[in-house]
Amino acid sequence: MGKQSVTQHLLKVAAPYRAVAFDVFDTLIRRDCAQPGDLFALMEEKGPAAPGFAGRRAAAEKEARAMGKAGGKNEVTLAEIYARPVLAGADPQAECDAELRAAVPNLPVMEAARACHARGQLVYAISDMYLSAPQIRAMLERCGCDFLDGIFVSCAYGTQKRSGGLFRVFLQETGLSPRQVLFVGDDARADFAGAALAGIRGYLLPPPERSGGAGKETQPVSGAVDAFVRNRAGQFSEQQRYGFSLLGPLVTAFAVWLHGQRQAMPGARLVFLARDMYFVRQAYGVLYPEEQTEYLRVSRQSLLPALLQLPMEGETLELAADALPRQMLTRGEIQRYLGFELPPQPEDGTVFDLRIRPLPPEVQALLRELSALSKTPAGANVWRQGRLVRSYLEDRALDRGTVILVDIGSGGTTQRALERLTGAALQGRYLACDDRLSRHIPPRRAQAFLFDGAPADLWYWAGQPMLELFLSESCGPTVGYGVENGVVRPVSKTGNNTEQPGMAELHRGMMAFPNEWKASFLNSIPIPPHVACKGYLDLVRAPRLREAAAFGGLRVEDGGTWTLAQPRSRREYLCHPAALKRDFAESRWKTAFLKRLFCLPLPYDCLYAAMKKRKGR
Known part of the structure; x- marks a missing residue:
């Protein structure tokens, strides 16, 4: 049930009643933690708790409740909990402050409560809680609930909702009869059955929807991130929600990690680096607005003309090959990619496999030939681009100094390539990597955020073309450089492949995450890498049909322009x-292609993994 339908249905059900009372936690407000007790672990994680x-x-709460029951009380106060010797020296105000900062409004229910108040109904809050009524009121008011006619908290009366006792106290103190009241809550035992014991009709809220790749987490920090997403995702449209829940944690966690590296x-x-790191840079700017960052508009393709001017031997030869698309291309296709302006010539049918390492002799010979050609009149454009590349990099x-790339x-x-062209020893910091990184660059100068710095797993690479699309600036890749008013400026490929249906909304949701995170109770807690990427990897591995449909028609650039997952x-x-074999081979999101084609709950991820294993990749 969506946000509007929850609000509207609740208002309709509540219309005949003089008063509407609401549970507090998981009803009017939610916490940015998976379980109430996780708040204490988060206080350790971020301070101020030791x-x-x-x-x-x-242990203190358990002791206090045992003593309370021995004295005939069914509820305890926060002061009684902190009076236990095991918490000697601890300040209960720190917990109150954490509770206050961790509280966020449950918007559909909060809007319904506000509307009930606006149409003249009495609105109350009733909660089983050890926190005092003033503390509960402060939390509610922080979440925008400043219109209540009264708050009833179990610790003030020594009785709880689940026994019906707190509801009977509520009726006695307000003078209302049971038939005049509707109680709204989320717990069948305490809220629905407890209200019924006092003769009050209960309304049970539906459980919250899963948001994107979010799922139930058991660790306090992981659960807090999951709760953070669930607590806010309902305010967004579907595309925005995908950006918020699937990509927001990833760009935010990477930005926080980069801050630590710096x-x-x-x-x-x-x-x-443009374009892939555009939104990561934006997230970094949100989280650390006082820090200056730079944006380098280069690509492997744009650097190739300068590489061709170098002696095409050894490491440079391999580097030039690595900068070309890892595909099977003809000589003409390679020349056009490098920027040669040559009259069209008939192809002789020879195809060069640029995926093979070590480089085949014919590829080595071709690169040496093209390097020599770039220094002749036939390669004037490539030579000019090489000079402009060097000028751009010199600026x-x-x-x-120390540069983190x-x-x-x-x-x-x-x-x-940048190190070869500039002589710099750069510090590379990557979202993820493959095993080539450690072979070519010392580990101290090349580190990756995801997968503990080890080579990324199958599902990351299966979804990398889509991830690059989602994280990229809305412009074409840098393909060269020109001069404008005496200044060397990058030239992007014409045709904006990232401005596609839904992308603006996806990006809006993604960038809402670091803004919300910065303002939250959790802002000083690093998001673990496995939590940051879980939602996205789950999307790649096992998309739901609506997710496959939402993104399957998007186009990505991966040496060419391809559709993610759009079967006939x-x-x-x-x-x-x-045609099926060809379309499946060209699809850049295989599991979604199969999901959209068959529309059945089959283990497409297992099928794809088996195919990759059989091919030895």
């Missing part, structure tokens, strides 16, 4: 089976 506080706090190198410049002074990551080819009809493939 190590071991969570265990001592749980702090470890005082005075270092932080340089984000950026990458060889001065931020990229989405693979084998570190762009970092290697099954009938068409039955008539033309070769």
Whole structure:
């Protein structure tokens, strides 16, 4: 049930009643933690609580409740909990402050409560809680609930909702009869059955929807991130929600990690590579607005003309090959990619496999030939582009001071090319990497955020073309450089492949995450890498049909322009089976292609993994 339908249905049900009373936690407000007790562990994680506080706090509450029951009380106060010897010296105000900061409004229910008040109904809050009524009121008012006619908290009366006792106290003190009141809550035992014991009709809220890749987490920090997403995702449209829940944690966690890397190198410049790191840089700016960062508009393709001017031997030869698309291309296709302006010539049918390492002799010979050609009149454009590349890089002074180069990551080819062209020893920081990175660059100068710095797993690479699309600036890739008013400026490929249906909304949701995170109780807690990427990897591995449909029609650039996952009809493939093989091979999101084609709950991830294993990739 969506936000509007929850609000509207609740208002309709509540219309005949003189008063509407609401449970507080998980009804009017939610916490940015998976379980109430996780708040204490988070206080340890971010301060001000000392190590071991969570265990001592749980033990103190258990002791206080046991003593209360022995004295005939069914509820305890926060003061009674902190009076236990195990919490000697601890300040209960720190817990109250944490509770206040962790509280966020449950918007559909809060809007319904506000509307009930606006139409003249009495509105109350009733909660089983050890926190005092003033503390509960402060939390509610922080969340925008400043219109209540009264608050009833179990610790003030020594009785709880689940026994019906607190509801009977409420009726007695307000003078209302049971039939005049509707109680709204989320717990069948305490809220629905407890209200019924006092003769009050209960309304049970539906459980919250899953948001994107979010799922139930058991660790306090992981659960807090999951709760943070669930607590806010309902305010967004579907595309915005995908950006918020699937991509927001990833760009935010990476930005926080980069901040730590920069702090470890005082005075270092932080340089984000276009286009893939555009939104990571934006997230960094949200989280750390006082820090300056730089944006380097280069690509492997744009650097190739300068590489061709170098002696095409050894490491440079391999580097030039790595900068080319890892595909099977003809000589003419390679020349056009490099920027040669040559009259069209008939192809002789020879195809060069640029995926093979070590380089085949014919590829080595071709690169040497093209390097020599770039220094002749036939290669004038390539030679000119090589000079402009060097001029552009000289203006950026990458060889001065410590430079942290931020990229989405693979084998570190762009970092290697920049180092070869500038003589700099850059510090590469990557979202993820493959095993080529450690082979070519010393580990101290090339580190990755995800997967503990080890090579990324199958599902990351299966979804990397889509991830690059989602994280990229809304412009074409840098393909060369020109001069404008005496200044060398990058030239982007014409045709804006990232401005596609839904992308603006997706980006809006993604960038809402760091803004919300910065303002939250959790802002000083690093998001673990496995939590940051879980939602996105789950999307790639096992998309739901609506997710496959939402993104499957998008186009990505991966040496060419390809559709993510847009199969034709099954009938068409039955008539033309070769088309199925071709379309599946060209699809850049295989599991979603299969999901959209068959629309059945099958283990497409297992099928794809088996195919990759059989191919030895």
